[in-house]
Amino acid sequence: MLTTLAIANYRSLRSVIVPLSELNIVSGENGTGKSNLYRTLRLLSDTAQGSVIASLAREGGLSSTLWAGPETISAAMKRGEHPVQGGPRRAPVSLRLGFASSEFSYSIDLGLPTPSTSEFAFDPEIKRECIWSGPRFRPSALLIDRRGPVVRTREAGGEWRIVASHLATFDSMLTQVADAQRAPEIFTIREQIRSWRFYDHLRTxxxxxxxxxxxxxxxxxxxxxxxxxxxxxxxxxxxxxxxxxxxxxxxxxxxxxxxxxxxxxxxxxxxxxxxxxxxxxxxxxxxxxxxxxxxxxxxxxxxxPQLMVLNEPETSLHPDLLPALARLISAASRSTQLWVVSHSSRLLSALQQDDRCNAIQLAKDFGQTLVQEQGLLDRPTWHWPER
Known part of the structure; x- marks a missing residue:
């Protein structure tokens, strides 16, 4: 089961770290970032299918999907004392996605391409991918480390072994180095992600x-x-x-x-x-x-599957059917981790009768998506691997 979802610099999700449980419901007013949070799960799923770069291209490319606000938001900007403006960048342009579980955790860092004469010069590049043991990243827990074209695995004795040295910048290691013998952790993460299912806009x-x-x-x-x-x-x-x-x-x-x-x-x-x-x-x-x-x-x-995502399952349903749907979802969450995005207060209220329900209510503040009532001490521990 996933325990944490982390996103940095994807549209309104400037820095969002969400705790997860068996049954997760995402709500919020229009424009607060529910669809963006849903899309990040789709993008993570695309890494295991080898299509994350193409998916970003369909969304307008990296320049369109990156956080559009300033790198740093000062208190003076929020009070209106200073204009909203950017300054010299302190960190490289980066779109980062990741998740944690009790067994293995994964992150991917996408950035701007190096200057070239290629006609694909606007495609983002995968700068780093990591798999580590347990929910918290630390160098000693790192099992698989991909920097640029090189993928390394940690041996039983702690030494590093190179398993790929010419990986293309547009290929994820999840699709190119998923070998159950040489890199079993990559294979495990890939198959876990490939089992995820998404149900959205079913036509009737x-x-x-x-x-x-x-x-x-x-x-x-x-x-x-x-x-x-x-x-x-x-x-x-x-x-x-x-x-x-x-x-x-x-x-x-x-x-x-x-x-x-x-x-x-x-x-x-x-x-x-x-x-x-x-x-x-x-x-x-x-x-x-x-x-x-x-x-x-x-x-x-x-x-x-290990994870199932339902986007607005209340669509076309009479309100009287929603309690029955909530009972069906709660029962299914005992064998599958469920993620439900909904606008329906009645469905959300019925789902919250389940003690295992994790309610994630989103809000907007100065253009960025926040998890309501989540203080610094409430956020799950998460550290991004440096490039």
Whole structure:
């Protein structure tokens, strides 16, 4: 389980260190940085997929994603006594992302490229990557150290061994040096991150593929767009917790049940409702009902990931369904670390009934995102590796 998420200089996240638990809910007014915090998890996920540089390019490049305010914010600036302006930089331009866990922790430092004649001269470079043992960085805990093109691993006796010396500045060591024999810590971190799942903006409109019969194959993991919903539900019925599936349906829709039908090789959803003579198909279900079934399939997966991120799961749901959704999320958080971004006060209130819930409320102060009521003594201990 991740215990800390750390971000420096990503958009409004000038310096944010967030403690994490099994169930984490992120809230705040519009513009406080909830989406930025969500995107940092996506960027960390992209490091293990080899696409972090491309993801930053889609966001406008490093110049667009970096903190746009001054390097140092003085008290006089906040009081309006001095204009907001920058000065000579004391530290190199750097966008840093990292997380800690009780076993291994990881950080990546991205910066400006060295001057060159390449047409890709605006691509950021990976300046340093580190993996260390335990939640706190210290030189003696460092296990893997990547500086520029060189990746070193610490041997059992404490000596360093070079495992790569010509790594490209746009390649993460997680994708290029993930060898279970030479560098098992890199392999472990990569597979951990690759298991993360993100569910965002699931389509339930009239033209959504979810509403049409879909080819049925065993689907222990619901796809990110949910098109294989029927197959995912049937997989839960066969190899998952069918009792929990039935309970989740009846909890939200008393007296209702679901079955999976076939049209040739394709699967269809059959929603049985009390008082109706025939089941309803996915094409006939309301957006809210269909979306709730999507959350059931995602959260009751027979193959739980290490981390699952839900972005605004309350979308299209009637307020009366939110307590049932909260119970479903709380139950899932016992086998998967959950991260929920939400605007719904009713959903947030229901989730906070769980004693394990970690409420992260964001606010803006002078352009930068802060965790409300987090003092210096409340922040988790975190130290960035120097370049």
């Amino acid at each position: 409109d009239a033209d959504s593929p979810i509403r049409q019969p879909q080819l049925g194959t065993r689907t222990p993991v619901l796809s990110h767009d949910g098109h294989d919903l029927a197959a995912a539900l049937q997989t839960i019925r066969e190899i998952g917790d069918v009792a929990q599936l039935n309970q989740a349906v009846s909890d939200a829709f008393p007296g209702a049940s679901i079955a999976i039908g076939r049209v040739g090789n394709a699967f269809t959803i059959e929603f049985h409702q009390q008082g109706l003579l025939r089941p309803l198909s996915a094409a006939e279900l309301s957006d809210g009902t269909l979306r709730y079934l999507l959350w059931i399939a995602a959260l009751l997966t027979p193959r739980p």
